Amino acid sequence: MGVKLYHFGLSPFSRAVQMTLTALGVKYSIETIDLMKGEQRTDEYKKINPRGKVPALVDGKLSLGESRAIACYLCNKYASGSKKTLYPSAPELRAKVDMLLYVGEWIADTIVEYLNIAGVLFRGEKPKDEKLADVKSCLQYLEDCLKGQNYIAGDNLTIADFFAVCPLLLLENVDFNDYDPYPKLKKWINTMKSLKYFDEINKEPMKMFKAAFNEKLNLPAAKQTGF
Amino acid sequence: MVLVLYNDPVSPSGRSVHMTLRALGLDFEWKNVNLISSENRLPEFLKINPRGKVPALVDEDLKLAESRAIACYLCNKYATEGTKSLYPSEPEKRAIVDQMLYSGEWMWEEIYIGYLRVRWVLYYGELPWFHNTDGVREALKYLDDRLKENAYMAGNHLTIADLFAHTTIRFLDMLDFDEYSNYPHMKAWMDKIEALDYYDECNNGKIDKVKEKYQALIKERQKQ
Numbered sequence: 001m002g003v004k005l006y007h008f009g010l011s012p013f014s015r016a017v018q019m020t021l022t023a024l025g026v027k028y029s030i031e032t033i034d035l036m037k038g039e040q041r042t043d044e045y046k047k048i049n050p051r052g053k054v055p056a057l058v059d060g061k062l063s064l065g066e067s068r069a070i071a072c073y074l075c076n077k078y079a080s081g082s083k084k085t086l087y088p089s090a091p092e093l094r095a096k097v098d099m100l101l102y103v104g105e106w107i108a109d110t111i112v113e114y115l116n117i118a119g120v121l122f123r124g125e126k127p128k129d130e131k132l133a134d135v136k137s138c139l140q141y142l143e144d145c146l147k148g149q150n151y152i153a154g155d156n157l158t159i160a161d162f163f164a165v166c167p168l169l170l171l172e173n174v175d176f177n178d179y180d181p182y183p184k185l186k187k188w189i190n191t192m193k194s195l196k197y198f199d200e201i202n203k204e205p206m207k208m209f210k211a212a213f214n215e216k217l218n219l220p221a222a223k224q225t226g227f
Numbered sequence: 228m229v230l231v232l233y234n235d236p237v238s239p240s241g242r243s244v245h246m247t248l249r250a251l252g253l254d255f256e257w258k259n260v261n262l263i264s265s266e267n268r269l270p271e272f273l274k275i276n277p278r279g280k281v282p283a284l285v286d287e288d289l290k291l292a293e294s295r296a297i298a299c300y301l302c303n304k305y306a307t308e309g310t311k312s313l314y315p316s317e318p319e320k321r322a323i324v325d326q327m328l329y330s331g332e333w334m335w336e337e338i339y340i341g342y343l344r345v346r347w348v349l350y351y352g353e354l355p356w357f358h359n360t361d362g363v364r365e366a367l368k369y370l371d372d373r374l375k376e377n378a379y380m381a382g383n384h385l386t387i388a389d390l391f392a393h394t395t396i397r398f399l400d401m402l403d404f405d406e407y408s409n410y411p412h413m414k415a416w417m418d419k420i421e422a423l424d425y426y427d428e429c430n431n432g433k434i435d436k437v438k439e440k441y442q443a444l445i446k447e448r449q450k451q
């Protein structure tokens with residue numbers, strides 16, 4: 001049987017799960033559920049995830065939705081040795097990771113709202129500049145988290161970092177580059193991007209997303225940006 | 228040292244944490260943070276939770292926010308043989324509880340942001356989105372479907388996922404929502420949660436004041 005991920009590369013949450021799988025060294029197969037074609041709404045897929053959301057995971061008899069719950073499950077089930085720090089079991093350390101996973105929902109929602117992704121892709125709208133201040137509160141929050149530690153939930157890389165960086169980098173779609181007020185965050189983004197599995201999971205989907213987004217915005221084709 | 232809970236009983240997720248503490252049989256000190264008078268924006272509280280949200284928990288050096296993370300922490304740290312089923316440790320079972328906790332955030336958005344809009348009614352002169360009930364009904368149907376096969380949210384026994392889902396659904400009382408009986412499995416489950424011996428202490432009458440204010444503002448605006 002093995003582990004099967006129902007995946008769509010343009011979903012940052014789906015990629016965060018992929019990063020978790022890869023970091024853990026779990027072998028898995030992928031089935032692409034193309035959200036652009038509405039494949040998440042088929043009866044067949046709804047048997048896997050009744051909410052019709054991507055990603056979902058099947059492992060033996062278990063069908064699981066909710067990306068963060070999937071990442072926690074994978075760690076609880078498969079982490080061994082040095083991989084255990086991805087989702088530590090000491091209650092105090094784990095609490096920080098869980099807290100940042102939930103806070104990550106606020107960060108992701110805020111960025112998605114600012115970029116107005118559905119509006120841009122499907123309704124010919126623009127990003128909502130009036131929401132930029134909210135995005136900056138998120139960046140400041142993360143900057144404060146990184147005070148005295150290398151990763152957002154502590155001294156080690158955890159799944160909370162995956163779930164923060166993937167939505168955060170959606171900001172590259174509008175070439176947001178104002179990280180000077182957030183030096184620790186900027187350094188952390190570079191650390192995340194230099195993970196050896198970062199590019200293979202994120203690079204191509206991020207490029208595709210940016211191209212599609214910019215085409216709709218009638219901007220020049222996606223240009224390479226870095227930090 | 229004692230656990231300190233910063234909370235306002237108006238907050239549904241705050242009440243879920245309160246029920247978690249009771250279900251675990253833990254002693255704690257309650258510090259009230261009145262949301263209506265914006266005590267959550269005071270510098271003392273922002274030191275506990277920079278996001279200014281209740282509930283928050285302090286346990287010695289640990290300052291913790293996010294209600295669901297708090298409930299998980301309390302179980303991970305303090306559950307005993309008798310209470311560990313509230314948040315089971317077998318990965319497959321725990322995964323379902325986590326899934327329901329995370330999808331609870333979706334239900335909350337449908338109910339609070341998409342329909343009741345309490346904050347916008349109280350502070351920004353708006354009305355609830357009365358017409359926008361599709362998302363609410365979809366959430367209730369999702370729960371009812373789950374509860375067809377399971378007595379509780381995550382299987383055949385009570386978990387913290389139930390304590391969170393319940394306060395979210397019951398917040399619909401703010402608008403005297405009366406469609407619960409259209410979802411018989413969900414209704415039966417609600418009755419079970421409301422029969423828990425700590426339920427009344429944590430929940431009864433806690434939204435009355437804010438509900439009165441909310442409904443009065445709505446009436447006033449509808450007259451205009």
